[in-house]
Amino acid sequence: MLDDLARDLDPAAIVTDRDMIAPWEVDWRQRYRGHAPALLAPRDTAAVATIVRAAARHRVSLVPQGGNSSMVGGATPPAEGDALLLSLRRLNRIRDIDAAAGLAVVEAGVILSTLHDAALAQGWRFPLTLGARGTATIGGLVSTNAGGTQVLRFGTMRGLVAGVEAVMADGHVHDGLAALAKDNRGYSLDQLLIGAEGTLGIVTAATLRLAPAVVARGTAWAGVASPADALALLRRFQRAGRAVESFEIMPADTMAAAVAHVPGARPPLAGTHRWHLLIEATAGSAEEEAPDALLERVLAAAIGDGLVGDATIAASEAQADAFWRLRDSLSDAERARGPAVQHDIAVPVAAMPDFMIDAAAACDARFPGTHASGFGHLGDGNIHFHVRAPGGIDRDRWYAEDAPGITAFVHDLVTAAGGTISAEHGIGQMKRGELARLAPPGRLAAMHAIKAALDPKGLFNPGKLLAPHDPAP
């Protein structure tokens, strides 16, 4: 197959040097290791199609990879060494930014922060961001239906993608890039490719919707007595308009750990509060209500009637950044407190306050000595639910012997609450078994049928999302 490709591709597109390949055979958290005899790095869509057709002829699997920042081993090749890495990183052109329409046509390998900068230079904003913005690529963000911290206002990639270009398993290029506000020609291949984790087609580009650049932002910190009060406050903001784009919740002890973890950090509020909120609102034009005024108005009323204990609005960009630094360090601060298992889960927003309390209590009772709690995107019904190991425990043994049972227990609770075992990170290889265990059989069968229909030889990202040994349709 490589000999075949050597005739058709530029020399830089075929990498067999072990030192060049090795970094991409392991995920960034070093949890999954695989092996690929070669890494293919095409620089345009036509070259991707050439590779896919060659792979079909030779029955060789392809593992598409962008920034390799998957949290679930979604871009790591299988250990057997029978698949090739297909890096999309050289497809790194922003083909077009239509500054009148607010649309960008972006290739799969463009890094998220690069798109942020390019949009801003034209008075626009791509309103999706996340911690890995300096690494994650557009193709990966499309393929994992990425979310992040602005979903409350702008939705996930599913809502921000106006069209997808992808190479399908038969080698044809699906061109869905034309931004049609209305298009009713049957099944949406674009929507099927979003969140498919590279198992149905190789995403090579996408048309993305932009939002007006932020002209003002307001950032507040508030203390409340319970997640239920936090949700009541969120509802007040939502009735007041669409300006709030982040609504993050954390329990007092997690917040305290973050304050201790970040050098020079101080608690935003003076008093004691059981739960803390970081709230951010933005305006995209001067005609919208100033975000600080909105925060002031709603929070003052909520303090007045006792819904909120105390609140403060960042007086400067520096203070707003300090609030966010605390929020962004929660995961690290939690990790520093000892071994823990994390869960990226969501339930319907209305169910989240009870879930946060009840699921943590159920975990603590079922696994004595552990401590469960959650923090994150309350506005999306999506929290990072973590269960910390008992003190003084053997770390490796706990991860190997106890953690899987804890995860299964948490996933059962989530499923019973009508929720999802993967809110943001996808399934990859990490959650494949849990998906097979918990998904309704009919749904799993439908997914297998779709996979078999669009990738009949099973060559796209094998072993991710679906396992060959799951029940057949």
Add this chain to the structure above:
Amino acid sequence: MLDDLARDLDPAAIVTDRDMIAPWEVDWRQRYRGHAPALLAPRDTAAVATIVRAAARHRVSLVPQGGNSSMVGGATPPAEGDALLLSLRRLNRIRDIDAAAGLAVVEAGVILSTLHDAALAQGWRFPLTLGARGTATIGGLVSTNAGGTQVLRFGTMRGLVAGVEAVMADGHVHDGLAALAKDNRGYSLDQLLIGAEGTLGIVTAATLRLAPAVVARGTAWAGVASPADALALLRRFQRAGRAVESFEIMPADTMAAAVAHVPGARPPLAGTHRWHLLIEATAGSAEEEAPDALLERVLAAAIGDGLVGDATIAASEAQADAFWRLRDSLSDAERARGPAVQHDIAVPVAAMPDFMIDAAAACDARFPGTHASGFGHLGDGNIHFHVRAPGGIDRDRWYAEDAPGITAFVHDLVTAAGGTISAEHGIGQMKRGELARLAPPGRLAAMHAIKAALDPKGLFNPGKLLAPHDPAP
């Protein structure tokens, strides 16, 4: 099969009385006639599943039907009489309106205007409407990814549906009703069912996103020199915020025909303008800029620099309604001018001004004596493009002999402009041949593969969207 079902269903669910069936065997425009030996009318999802399983056992096709307001024969049974009608009209419960979250769980048979009223009673609005709102049902709106007049602000059903419940071909119930803002468990069956025209599963209910009820609306009429100027004005509104939800364009002669057609109507503007615009903005809370103020501000500036010739803002609800009456009578007024073929097409918004001019000129040149023009949702890149027959022509002969060639010509132009031959109405049986002619072969093959994967016996809405004789995957 009916004997089987008689044991399991309530008697009202099986209709064999010819007089009761006959009205549902023909589409409302009387263009398509079919025959069904029975009409099945289950009253809950379990009964739909019972019917689907019986149909699979007996290999009998089912034609799902809601309000029977399809514009493309999408709900009319085949003439051969080998399929049963499956009416969803008795699944007519609004299961829940969550007034805190702004979500409604609505069964397939609920009529759109019923949902409008129920949402409004709780301070909410379901922000999608169209002419058939007193007839069209939620199941049909989901299955055709309906649009309407508020897509500019709120999107089509694809964006308004938070989850779908459907009976799949193997008889299992897909329950996607939980409203999860983030859910990354692989392929979105919900999105696949939206716009599938009942060919992949029988939609029985949906969770729908609501918007705050309108507290103020502003409606303006403006005259401009060209579609390009109209688009420039739209861009100004879009930079000023998200308040504009309708932006409708019509040429002067179409507008004049509507004025003549509507008893007592008067032209909204005194002078002569080549193109007319109806613009509507709304506010969902008192904190948003008043719609009239927004219209005044943007239109005054546009008149000042010559982009807009003249404009007027409705001074009362009655005047706003009068503006809409003119807009809503355009189709009737056009029909009254003589035989014409209509086309429900869209191109990227940025391409629409040129398309409106160039496609009309190309049609007029290619078919001497005809008159082509378009009106409609400029903000969505979606117009109703109609070509009127030459005067004094034999109506039936023109429809039979000339119209198909004209339609093919228009569809070729649309396809060349990166557009769609179906913006709003779907494919049904009317556009099936054109879809097969114009869709890229790979896309058509992918759609056939998906159909075969999820409905392997081909029993759901046969002959709609895809034809058995299209190229196989």
